[in-house]
Amino acid sequence: MFVQQLINGIILGSTYALIALGYTMVYGIIELINFAHGEIYMFGAFTGMILMTRFNLPFPAALLLAMVTAALMGVTVEYVAYRPLRRSPRLAALISAIGASIFLQNLALLLWGSRPQNFPSPFKIKVYQSSFFSISQLEIIILVISFLLMVGLSFFIKNTRTGKAMRATAQDRDTASLMGININRIITITFAIGSALGAAAGVLVGIYFRTVNPMMGVMPGLKGFVAAVLGGIGSIPGAMLGGLLLGIAEVAGVAYISSQYRDAIAFAILIIVLLFKPSGLVGLPDQEKV
Amino acid sequence: MLRVENLSTGYNSIRVLKQISLTVSEGEIVTLIGSNGVGKTTTLRTISGLLRPTEGSIHFCNKDISHVPPHKIVELGISHVPEGRNIFPRLSVRENLEIGAYTRKDRLEIKKDFKKVMEIFPQLAKRQKQTAGTLSGGEQQMLAIGRALMSRPRLLLLDEPSMGLAPLVVLGIFEIIKEVNRQGTTILLVEQNAQIALRTAHRGYVMETGRIILDDSAEALLQNDQVRKAYLGE
Ligand SMILES: Nc1ncnc2c1ncn2[C@@H]1O[C@H](COP(=O)(O)OP(=O)(O)OP(=O)(O)O)[C@@H](O)[C@H]1O
Ligand SMILES: [Mg+2]
Secondary structure, three states: OHHHHHHHHHHHHHHHHHHHHHHHHHHHHHOOOOOOHHHHHHHHHHHHHHHHHOOOOOHHHHHHHHHHHHHHHHHHHHHHHHHHHOOOOHHHHHHHHHHHHHHHHHHHHHHHOOOOEEOOOOOOOOEEEOOOOEEEHHHHHHHHHHHHHHHHHHHHHHHOHHHHHHHHHHHOHHHHHHOOOOHHHHHHHHHHHHHHHHHHHHHHHHHHHOEEOOOOOHHHHHHHHHHHHHHOOOOHHHHHHHHHHHHHHHHHHHHHOOHHHHHHHHHHHHHHHHHHOOOOOOOOOOOOOO | OEEEEEEEEEEOOEEEEEEEEEEEOOOOEEEEEOOOOOOHHHHHHHHOOOOOOOEEEEEEOOEEOOOOOHHHHHHHOEEEEOOOOOOOOOOEHHHHHHHHOOOOOOHHHHHHHHHHHHHHOHHHHOOOOOEHHHOOHHHHHHHHHHHHHOOOOOEEEEEOOOOOOOHHHHHHHHHHHHHHHHOOOEEEEEEOOHHHHHHHOOEEEEEEOOEEEEEEEHHHHHHOHHHHHHHOOO
16 A cells, blocks of 8 residues: 555656756746746647647657647747846746736637547556556556656756756856856756656646646646745756655645645645745755855 | 957946946956956956946957857957856866856867866866865865866956955966966956056056046056055055
8 A cells, every 4th residue: 555655656746846847947047937837738738639639649759749849838938928027026027927827728728628638548558466556557658758857857967068058057147158158048948848848747647647628737837836846946856856755745645634635735845845944855055155 | 459448337327337448458467456346347247248338349359249248258259257256166166167168169179178277276186076166265266267268268357366365375376377378368357456466467457436547557557656555555
């Protein structure tokens, strides 16, 4: 029972982690909570669903294309809703983020209506049993894809020229530009990667629950945000850890307390973190202060 | 090489620089001295593109760079070591230097320059993997200069390299500044420590509240009564 809950928690948590990465990366670079991120996730799920059902694309191709589409969308949102406000007070950008979120929800309602749509699972319901737990083929695939994406991202950030430039930009934007780093380009790349990961989460959750709807991004969006804060907003390993922990906490809460508290758990965690350790689990102390 | 003419800049509506003009020729060390808050840092930040001039022009190698963004200015050959060093604290020493060479693609030459920086600053060589935020103040200043050299600048802008360092460390840093210059890099040096700045530089400008009030050879400024009273504490 316990092992089973843990596994279920990790599966759910890995999707939260993917969403949290988008929040944390964007926050790291421009100190903005991108409230439209949940909608990017939702659009990612819809794109994947449409590509698979109407265009009959195989799952890997649909996933990849959904990620690319969401990347373009995230970049567009930044360009239209945030870039013009780069030098304005932070509240202005935050309001613009909420505006972008509402706009995208309504765009989805307009395009696809409010009724949930079926997302057929591309995988056979094959279940592997052991004496402690059972796991389906679909669940394994979700786990593998999430972890590959996270490992890939970590490698990219740690080792590539652009990854290093992203870290430098997150630490000191002006000085990064003095190194020859084009800050606008880094911001664009950050939105593209964050959105692509969010879309991947959307597609994975879509095939898991086999349904998509225009409001599906709201709650996971908020939970991804909570996961990012739990891990320490701005920290990439923090977002991964925060996502997994949140997933485990939620599944455990449902199993041992009550399923009515499913969503409340995330927000209870948010309040606790903000009260006792606002910098999060992997949060950075103010190292920059000389 | 660098020609600043009637340059004015400010923050919001407060004018900080009032029509300043200065030139730096190839091979020189030129210093800009002045007390707290007169606009020295603002001058360098405007040259490197972080601030936009409201008036006047900046030419580098006969190209107008007054409205060129900072990342393009590095590519043209100007490298800026900011006041307070601003090394990237959570990157390693090695990564800081790699970022310094961000504009370059010539891997072999980058490697050579990396070695060269390690020779100039042997203290850094031992600490390549260390997080830069854990370096001492002097080491951070060395890293900031090393990082700037990694772009192979033709003109190096140095903003108060002596700030917060022990006298002996300051002497070491200034020896290195002279050596870098001997090896062919032109330098514009901003300092509050007029004594050491004027002993290091060939020429100097004296700044007071947003204006240049004196310019002369470094020796002449060292002898100048006004400078001696106001900046050398005599
Ligand atoms: N970001 C800013 N916003 C508003 N005013 C600023 C800003 N930075 C500097 N100033 C003002 O501009 C003036 C010049 O500042 P600057 O930093 O160029 O002086 P400085 O000569 O470098 O001084 P110091 O020797 O203390 O470094 C000061 O009056 C300062 O208060
Ligand atoms: Mg200054």
